[in-house]
Amino acid sequence: MPHDHALEIARITGHPAFKAAIGKLDADHDRTVADIITLTEIPAPPFKEDRRAAAYLEMLRAHGLEDVEQDEIGNVMGLRRGAGNGALIVVAAHLDTVFPEGTDVTVRREGTKLYAPGVGDDTCSLAVLLAFIRALDAAGIRTRNDILFVGDVGEEGLGDLRGVRHLFTQGRYRDRIASFITVDSPQVDKIVVGGVGSKRYSIRFKGPGGHSFGAFGIVNPMNAMAHLVSELGRIQVPETPRTTFCASIVGGGTSVNAIPEESWVDIDLRSESAEELARLDARCREIIAEAVARENAARSTSEGAISVEIRTLGDRPAGNTPKDADIVRYAKAALEAGGFAPRLEASSTDANIPMSLGIPAIKIGSGGTGGRAHSLGEWIDVEKSASLSGMVASLATILAVAGFVEG
Numbered sequence: 001m002p003h004d005h006a007l008e009i010a011r012i013t014g015h016p017a018f019k020a021a022i023g024k025l026d027a028d029h030d031r032t033v034a035d036i037i038t039l040t041e042i043p044a045p046p047f048k049e050d051r052r053a054a055a056y057l058e059m060l061r062a063h064g065l066e067d068v069e070q071d072e073i074g075n076v077m078g079l080r081r082g083a084g085n086g087a088l089i090v091v092a093a094h095l096d097t098v099f100p101e102g103t104d105v106t107v108r109r110e111g112t113k114l115y116a117p118g119v120g121d122d123t124c125s126l127a128v129l130l131a132f133i134r135a136l137d138a139a140g141i142r143t144r145n146d147i148l149f150v151g152d153v154g155e156e157g158l159g160d161l162r163g164v165r166h167l168f169t170q171g172r173y174r175d176r177i178a179s180f181i182t183v184d185s186p187q188v189d190k191i192v193v194g195g196v197g198s199k200r201y202s203i204r205f206k207g208p209g210g211h212s213f214g215a216f217g218i219v220n221p222m223n224a225m226a227h228l229v230s231e232l233g234r235i236q237v238p239e240t241p242r243t244t245f246c247a248s249i250v251g252g253g254t255s256v257n258a259i260p261e262e263s264w265v266d267i268d269l270r271s272e273s274a275e276e277l278a279r280l281d282a283r284c285r286e287i288i289a290e291a292v293a294r295e296n297a298a299r300s301t302s303e304g305a306i307s308v309e310i311r312t313l314g315d316r317p318a319g320n321t322p323k324d325a326d327i328v329r330y331a332k333a334a335l336e337a338g339g340f341a342p343r344l345e346a347s348s349t350d351a352n353i354p355m356s357l358g359i360p361a362i363k364i365g366s367g368g369t370g371g372r373a374h375s376l377g378e379w380i381d382v383e384k385s386a387s388l389s390g391m392v393a394s395l396a397t398i399l400a401v402a403g404f405v406e407g
Contacts, residue, residue, distance in 0.1 A: 005329040008330065025131055029388070037114065040116050046157055049153045082403070086402075094350060098118070115378070121184070143405060161316055161352060167353075185365055188366075188367060188394055192362060197272075203228065212258055224295040243271035244269075245270070330397050365390055
């Protein structure tokens with residue numbers, strides 16, 4: 001006997017209204033592809049998503065959602081009301097890409113493949129959300145809970161999840177959200193149930209500087225930075241929960257024959273566990289203090305001492321959704337029903353924020369395949385059958401979580 005979650009997915013996917021919705025997705029495939037191309041060719045570099053946000057806002061409005069709006073941080077959203085007084089379910093895709101202003105985002109099509117920076121991460125999902133809305137409306141499908149469809153800002157890099165962070169901490173729906181689903185990238189067989197937390201810093205050591213020969217013997221901020229990088233590399237971290245660190249960008253100095261006045265390094269600390277991330281962060285800060293103290297003790301401070309400035313570049317909370325949570329079991333059952341072999345994974349996505357707050361959240365895919373994300377050669381394959389099978393599984397998941405109501 002299949003478990004209750006599989007039975008619920010079977011009830012949904014076997015219902016005539018759901019089959020009508022799939023028929024609409026099929027019939028609208030070319031329109032969905034056209035939406036992907038249109039949105040991809042509207043640049044959405046970090047912190048400059050406004051043009052794409054404006055276009056997506058009008059798309060949401062044209063799809064008949066209620067309370068279509070843009071919030072203070074830049075997220076755009078619209079509400080599809082449920083049949084009862086249920087909770088609010090958020091279904092989101094992010095507007096931003098990793099690519100800087102000026103990147104050529106023209107889409108090149110070769111057969112069923114689309115090539116362009118950002119086409120898969122996460123522009124295709126924005127278009128798929130629109131396709132879901134059209135399919136639900138065409139089939140007359142009702143849900144018990146309200147569904148808030150969101151195009152959010154700031155998921156990538158230094159955006160630091162600012163869009164979804166605002167949604168859950170300051171947005172007007174913050175006290176109503178019961179579950180969160182982010183649709184991010186095409187592949188549907190990977191369900192993200194763990195949020196990899198991260199802390200990112202730019203650490204700047206400063207000193208008096210001077211002539212490399214004439215002022216030799218005074219403190220050198222480069223030595224302090226070197227101590228930090230060296231000792232960071234000696235930290236022992238657990239394999240499980242996966243925890244990592246990286247000294248990624250370095251700089252400083254003005255001339256080969258000058259003791260630098262400043263040396264800096266950017267570092268990235270990550271963990272699937274909030275506790276391990278806090279432990280790694282604390283040890284890193286100990287090493288920074290040691291680096292300053294050692295250099296000031298080792299050399300002359302007659303012209304001034306070494307000081308340090310720690311600037312936070314990013315702070316993403318770790319979290320997880322239990323593997324036996326309804327939202328996870330519905331997603332697994334929907335994928336299995338569609339012939340997929342689901343894998344539960346941890347990653348850094350918009351779902352980190354609700355996970356860290358104890359709100360059930362997952363990341364699912366938009367359907368089809370893709371590759372080379374975050375590169376200029378990024379691509380997706382919009383071949384209809386593969387795209388449709390993934391969309392079916394994801395839509396069934398959304399309806400199970402939102403409470404499918406038979407007409």
